[in-house]
Amino acid sequence: DFSKENTLINQYICEVRDISIQKDSMRFRRNIERIGEILSYEMSKTLEYTSKSVTTPLGKKTINVPTSDLVICSILRAGIPLHQGILNYFDGVENAFVSAYRHHPHGGDDFEVIVKYLASPSIEGKTLILADPMLATGKTLENVLKAMENHGEPKEIHILSIIGAKAGIELADMIFPKNTHLWIAAVDNALNERGYIVPGLGDAGDLCYG
Ligand code: PRP
DSSP states (O other): OOGGGSHHHHHHHHHOOOOTTOOOOOHHHHHHHHHHHHHHHHHHHSSSSEEEEETTTTTEEEEEEEEOOOOEEEEEEEEEHHHHHHHHHHOOOOEEEEOOEEEOTSSOOOEEEEEOOOOOOOOOTSHHHHHHHSEEESSSHHHHHEEEHOOOSSEEEEEEEEEEEHHHHHHHHHHHHTTEEEEEEEEEEOOOOSSOOOSOSSOHHHHHHO
């Protein structure tokens, strides 16, 4: 939970939560992207590195650079700006896209998550980054994990999210393999009867794309 520390990320979290600022959807998307950049930077410290020699105009220097094989997978729709933020920091990585939406079969508060579209390279032995701004009940991640099974077994998984509810974090802890790391900008305690994070920020997909 990065929001417990005094860092710049709080400014962006504050703005994405603020109902009076959310109307500006371009700022909302850009703030999600910026949070994605900061989470990427923090996550980058845990990747694999190898030493590389670089030649400057005046000499040589060795420096450790990241070498993990990354696949960024974003969950549509709200994952798109977060995906872009991650991509801004990791050049030349592979990308996957998966759709997920809540279906209310009885028209009430109960819902199931439907995954209809998945385009992914092989993730066998690679580092998979799952990008979804909201981790509410965790059902979306559960279904995405199932859908990705056909594409190989990743070496490790990083879940990047803006706001996570305790319930979703607990489910993710339970269902994801041991080598999974959660990077969540802010943690909220509650979910309402419709499975929305409280106080959260509302419907991230709608706020991004109307
Ligand atoms: C939202 C959000 C997550 C999901 C989280 O997506 O972007 O994907 O809900 O909820 P969960 O943890 O309870 O599964 P939504 O289904 O509203 O789709 P959207 O991004 O297209 O709006």
